[in-house]
Amino acid sequence: MKAAVFGTGMVGRTIAARLVELGHSVTMGTRDPEATLARTEADAMGAQPFAGWAAENGDVTLARFADAASGADLIVNATNGGASLEVLTHAGAANLDGKIILDIANPLDFSNGMPPTLFVKDTDSLAEQIQRAFPAARVVKSLNTMNADLMAHPGQLADPGTVFVSGNDSDAKETVTVLLKDFGHQDVIDLGDISTARGTEMLLPVWLRLWGALGTPAFNFKIVR
Amino acid sequence: MKAAVFGTGMVGRTIAARLVELGHSVTMGTRDPEATLARTEADAMGAQPFAGWAAENGDVTLARFADAASGADLIVNATNGGASLEVLTHAGAANLDGKIILDIANPLDFSNGMPPTLFVKDTDSLAEQIQRAFPAARVVKSLNTMNADLMAHPGQLADPGTVFVSGNDSDAKETVTVLLKDFGHQDVIDLGDISTARGTEMLLPVWLRLWGALGTPAFNFKIVR
Numbered sequence: 001m002k003a004a005v006f007g008t009g010m011v012g013r014t015i016a017a018r019l020v021e022l023g024h025s026v027t028m029g030t031r032d033p034e035a036t037l038a039r040t041e042a043d044a045m046g047a048q049p050f051a052g053w054a055a056e057n058g059d060v061t062l063a064r065f066a067d068a069a070s071g072a073d074l075i076v077n078a079t080n081g082g083a084s085l086e087v088l089t090h091a092g093a094a095n096l097d098g099k100i101i102l103d104i105a106n107p108l109d110f111s112n113g114m115p116p117t118l119f120v121k122d123t124d125s126l127a128e129q130i131q132r133a134f135p136a137a138r139v140v141k142s143l144n145t146m147n148a149d150l151m152a153h154p155g156q157l158a159d160p161g162t163v164f165v166s167g168n169d170s171d172a173k174e175t176v177t178v179l180l181k182d183f184g185h186q187d188v189i190d191l192g193d194i195s196t197a198r199g200t201e202m203l204l205p206v207w208l209r210l211w212g213a214l215g216t217p218a219f220n221f222k223i224v225r
Numbered sequence: 226m227k228a229a230v231f232g233t234g235m236v237g238r239t240i241a242a243r244l245v246e247l248g249h250s251v252t253m254g255t256r257d258p259e260a261t262l263a264r265t266e267a268d269a270m271g272a273q274p275f276a277g278w279a280a281e282n283g284d285v286t287l288a289r290f291a292d293a294a295s296g297a298d299l300i301v302n303a304t305n306g307g308a309s310l311e312v313l314t315h316a317g318a319a320n321l322d323g324k325i326i327l328d329i330a331n332p333l334d335f336s337n338g339m340p341p342t343l344f345v346k347d348t349d350s351l352a353e354q355i356q357r358a359f360p361a362a363r364v365v366k367s368l369n370t371m372n373a374d375l376m377a378h379p380g381q382l383a384d385p386g387t388v389f390v391s392g393n394d395s396d397a398k399e400t401v402t403v404l405l406k407d408f409g410h411q412d413v414i415d416l417g418d419i420s421t422a423r424g425t426e427m428l429l430p431v432w433l434r435l436w437g438a439l440g441t442p443a444f445n446f447k448i449v450r
Contacts (some may be wrong), residue, residue: 003373014301014393044318053421067439070417076277112348117347118347121346121347121427122342122343122346122430123342133377133441157449157450158449159449161447161449173416176285185423189430189435189438189439190438191435191437191438192434192438194399196431196434196438198430199430199431199432199433199434199435200431202346202428202430202431202433203388203427203428205347205359205423205424205427206389206416206424206425206427208424209416209421210414210416210424210448212416212417213414213415213416213417213421214414214448214450217449218450219449219450220450221448221449222386222446222447222448222449223435223439223444223446223447224241224368224382224384224385224386224444224445224446224447225382225384225441225443225444225445
């Protein structure tokens with residue numbers, strides 16, 4: 001598969017590296033590739049400057065959002081939730097038509113301090129906002145309920161837990177489900193249409209509290225039944 | 226323990242019966258015991274009229290909210306979330322002082338149809354509203370993340386999953402944790418203070434979608450780590 005990964009932070013890098021590891025062709029999207037490669041400071045999450053990471057991951061290419069999207073079958077939205085709509089608009093609706101957008105972002109709002117709140121919830125979701133903004137794209141919400149390491153390598157946990165998919169297009173959900181299983185996920189639950197992403201995005205507040213209570217982000221939700 | 230269970234619907238009945246089964250003394254609270262016993266119709270959830278259930282559960286007594294609370298060490302709030310503050314006010318703050326309020330209700334709002342939304346979320350929670358309204362009570366949020374049968378008999382599932390507790394009073398959380406283990410819960414996670422109830426109350430939207438996707442309410446969240 002030809003994949004574009006939007007977002008050059010820790011989450012985007014982890015997904016990009018995993019896709020390459022599985023034999024996919026990956027272009028990472030950014031606003032200004034030269035500026036991204038020129039950064040010399042660690043990002044807010046402590047990730048090394050992109051150029052250093054890119055040097056160690058030579059199979060991943062970097063391009064403007066539109067160029068990355070135009071050649072891709074799958075676009076992974078690993079941007080900050082608050083920037084996702086703007087970034088996808090930069091990519092250009094025509095470059096997203098018919099494409100699968102695997103939306104792994106969360107609508108976190110850090111403007112009121114920690115813990116963050118959600119800027120959309122309960123009656124709408126980030127995934128639905130993206131689907132409404134790009135009606136010809138096929139949005140699938142998934143992976144947003146765990147940390148990046150577990151998204152890509154769930155087998156780190158003795159029991160990897162459950163991953164959810166939400167979306168209006170069955171074929172797109174099936175393609176994503178195959179990819180999730182390639183990543184190592186074993187229990188994939190199809191919750192239904194894209195509005196079910198409200199539920200998984202609303203898992204973030206308890207996820208953040210669990211991180212605090214357990215002292216590690218190496219945990220996942222599992223649906224026992 | 227002397228327990229008062231507020232709410233005479235399916236959830237309250239299930240908890241009351243389980244407490245009796247474990248040897249506790251249980252009084253169920255209602256606004257008007259005569260009126261509750263005089264009902265001849267099944268309730269909105271299809272539960273048989275209370276009098277029939279009470280006849281089969283002779284060890285459970287019925288009293289006005291205030292009378293039920295005054296003699297109890299533990300008050301279980303199994304009312305509809307939208308009615309909880311009013312019901313607890315009926316019980317009288319003096320009857321709640323120093324008592325543990327085990328809040329198992331959810332702030333569900335059915336006024337906009339199905340699926341219900343939450344009338345408080347993310348920046349506040351029903352549990353916090355109760356704690357603020359009755360500052361001398363010791364509110365513990367728990368059990369609200371699963372259906373009533375599993376609250377009381379989690380061993381129905383081969384793996385019972387996880388139950389969460391939130392509250393400001395460590396002793397109250399410890400008492401509730403012992404009770405939860407008596408119910409059959411094995412994995413109890415203390416999330417922290419009462420504000421962490423925001424996270425567990427926000428699990429309801431995905432719980433409702435999972436019920437739809439799985440076709441059964443016989444499932445639970447488990448935190449694998």
